[in-house]
Amino acid sequence: MRLAVLRAAPTAADLVGVPGRFHTLTGDRAGQFALDLRGPHRLIFSPNHEPVPLRSDGGIELTQISKIIIEEVVNYHGN
Numbered sequence: 768m769r770l771a772v773l774r775a776a777p778t779a780a781d782l783v784g785v786p787g788r789f790h791t792l793t794g795d796r797a798g799q800f801a802l803d804l805r806g807p808h809r810l811i812f813s814p815n816h817e818p819v820p821l822r823s824d825g826g827i828e829l830t831q832i833s834k835i836i837i838e839e840v841v842n843y844h845g846n
Contacts, residue, residue, distance in 0.1 A: 769802045769810050779814070779832035791827070798827065799838060807842040 769787050776782050779800065782789035787802035792811070798819065801809040812835045814820075820831035 769804060772802070773812070773835065773837075777833065778830050779827075779835070780829035783829070796843070800835075804840065807844050808840055809843060810840050811838040811843075812836060813838055 772782070772785050772787060776785070779789075782800075782802070787804070787810075790801055792799045792801055796811070799811055799813050801811050804810055814827065814832045815834035815836045816832065820828040822828045
């Protein structure tokens with residue numbers, strides 16, 4: 768279901784508010800995003816743009832992210 772949500776979104780900005788709680792990651796995962804799956808698992812993905820489009824404040828410009836790379840499905844919160 769989450770893959771269908773990703774395919775249907777023209778840009779990353781269109782993921783805000785969709786089922787699966789799209790969220791920006793921080794720390795050692797800065798520059799990546801996640802969608803919630805069942806339980807503690809997350810689908811992790813990154814922009815597939817070189818360079819990654821940025822806003823003037825240094826954040827990623829979601830309206831310009833139209834291609835992604837799925838990195839992994841993981842429980843990054845531990846066991």
